[in-house]
Amino acid sequence: MRTSSGAGELLVELRRDSGVPLHQQLESGIRTRIRAGLLRPETVMPSTRALAQDLGLSRGVVVEAYQQLVAEGYLVSRGGGYTQVADIAVVETAAALKSTGGPPRIDFRYSRPDVSQFPRAAWLRSVRRVLNETPCRSLAYIDGRGTIELRTALADYLNRVRGTAARPENMLICNGFAQGSRLLLQVLAAQGRKRLAVEDPSDNDLRDVARAAGLEVIGVPMLESGIDVAALEQSGADVVLVTAAHQFPTGAVASAETRAALIAWATARDGLVIEDDYDAEYRYDREPIGAMQGLAPDRVAYAGTASKTLAPGLRLGWLILPSWLVEPMAQAKLMDDRGSPVFDQLAFADFVARGEFDRHLRRMRPRYRELRDTLVERLAARLPELEPVGVSAGLHVLTWLPPDLGEDTLQAAARERGVGVYGLAPYWGDGSGPAGLVFGYGSLSRKDVVEGIDLLADAVATIRNS
Template sequence: MTESWVNSAERLGSDLHLDLARPGSRRAVLTGALREAVRDGRLAPGTRLPSYRSLAADLGLARNTVADAYAELVAEGWLIARQGSGTRVAPRTEPVPPPQVPKAAAPRPAPPAHDLQQGQPDASSFPRSAWLAAARRAFAAAPNEAFGPGDPRGRPELRRALTEYLARARGVRTSPDRIVVCSGFAHALRLIFGGRVLHGPLAVESYGLAFHRAILAAASVRTVPLALDADGARTAELAGLTGVRAALLTPAHQFPTGGPLHPERRVTALDWARTRGGVILEDDYDGEFRYDREPVGAVQGLDPDRVVYIGSVSKSLSPALRLGWMVLPEHLVPAVLDAKGRREAWAGVTDQLTLADFIASGHYDRHVRRMRQRYRARRDRLVAALTARAPHITPTGIAAGLHAVLRLPPGTERSTVEAAAERSIALDGLADFRHPDATMPVQDGLVVGYAAPPNHGYAQAVEALCRILPPAPGEH
């Protein structure tokens, strides 16, 4: 007798895999397989089993064989049979022991008591009701072909909605046929450089995500750091870089140090790209969350043919959605689609349709405005606490975004990060973001995210942070 699958509509439950490839009579093998399924928890208490006739037909057994197996398990207390409700797994007085974890598997670390890591939005604020309503409207209006093989460009509904929104909110100049949907900024990097749409070396800012540098290194792209100051990347340095024809910048809010790229430096970068026949990759990091300044438009709007604009909903809505977009110069669209492949394998159509409706209905604008107010209040609370408790610590980069950089006394960053870890506070040191080849002076600091903690835990997180900050020089 071979392994068989139980799949009966009368079960009113999930498929059950029974291993019947054992020696013995058919009744004994079936009884043992069912008993084992109950014992190890695969058949939970209350689960309704198939009727004698249904299970017998599925397994190729006589009906009496199944009836006798059920009767035996009822007598032993494994099953219960009641008139009109069929045969079900009996309740257990003792919980089913959890499956044994292999000894080689490392336990997952406990979550931090206070999560102040950068780049994370407030997960509890995801607009569930509005998103669900958008999904219902989008699914009702979607054509049948939307649920067939995907288009590597992304759904036209979303590309149209993004065209209107990005023009209105970010000053981006494009059309739907120049937008390619992806799963986020990292995916865009993999497509552009892993797919050999662009080639290295690539100019980058001296501070940025090591994760992004690792993606580029995996694509054999050498990165060359540009120095930073209060006005952003020193784009005049581009002219002196031999062989470099592409630069990655965060103009709206430099990550992680903060601050927008100065207008003159934007023009310098674009002039360099035109002269060199190069491309600017614009990471619109935190472009929607500004607090104390006028909105800073996208560099892409100044020259759509020399800028690849990349955005996502990872900060504005949720990183779990895995939705982003590239606004491309027209001449790069075919190469990006070739790199992506003919079938959409990264961003689900259902989420694309929902996001399109969410944007077009105005819910996205309302959500961003609401979160902008909430994050500003959190930022103000952090700044007020620092002013009162640690006035020698200067927060910078706080005019926009979801994090602040706390400038520390020289030589104190490492010990402060270690003190945070000892007290279960998750945050990053500024050194973690420094390019290994950067030549600009080293500055000690903490990168503190203020968006992730839940509302009820934010005050405690700020208090815990203040307790581990180093004293002012000369104090003890």
């Protein structure tokens, strides 16, 4: 039975034919929900009068149940005559998380920007303008490519900042890179493409998406200057996906020679380069190099996302497509979900067009650079053998591991100390490349970074002394 009151709703099941006293059933139901974390600490409980009325019980039954739970420490009575869930739930939930492999206290997991810095006030202004000014006709079914307002705003921004050759008619709005890449690979497979080349190491999720689309996936080695184009030419691939501006996870940047060779390969092979420009806005040692798409718009499909720059929960991504892919991709998008939410697109368009996106990035770059510098400096001080590689950019750092440290052993030892670190093994195509750690720092504080590396150093010392 569900009860509602000024304090909210409470789901409690009572069986009047069970032979168990009703106050005990009520106690058990509430106790179980607190233990499971479904009633969180400081949740205000319905009043005894309201709960009794909604459940068809005498108030004395509810009072007796509440008194027993207060005595056990599950509930606490507050001044003013209301009852709350006690802090015991924190203890039990933390224990449950530890036993089930919950999140570590300091987590160096990659791909987490600092969402606490999301520019709420500026976003709210854009939302208000959109709600006040959007004509009713814009709320009808939309073009599969997305709203013209957002495609125009993004084309102007990307052409100015990333050196692309985008036109609104060649852009498509999607629900993040995940949807955009999935649809693109499905369309390419339907058009007869057979083999996708990916950087090795690289994002492991995309390999699974490609195989699900029916494509064979070939790993191509990484060099300091970017993907090994000579190996790509020998692979038989007709599509290649690269993170040229800041390779994930090695941090390498494709040289001008590598970029020119990729475009020459695509032209000679009638192939396609998919350029994942996932965090190019965050370059700290110099201005980022321009996107490859601007060099060969008909041979490069460009992918961008707000997940690293604003928040992954927005689910906003975009593609700049060669002309021959626009219509099939628009149809694929419509078939998939009928289009991304209109108000979100229009709010983002206003946010970009008014310069708020630029202002947010200018504010975040020094913040992330400070975190990266802190990480690199602390590694040098406490774990100098874990030397970072790659350029000063993005939201992650890769370090190779010395021969006496294994990824699994080090991850487990760090986890025992409440620190999450993550090995490189999942990013190798066959899992057999050199061992390393990928440190994400975007969502951490300087204090977290310092403490996390100190605890990791302690873990390393313990391993070596055992």
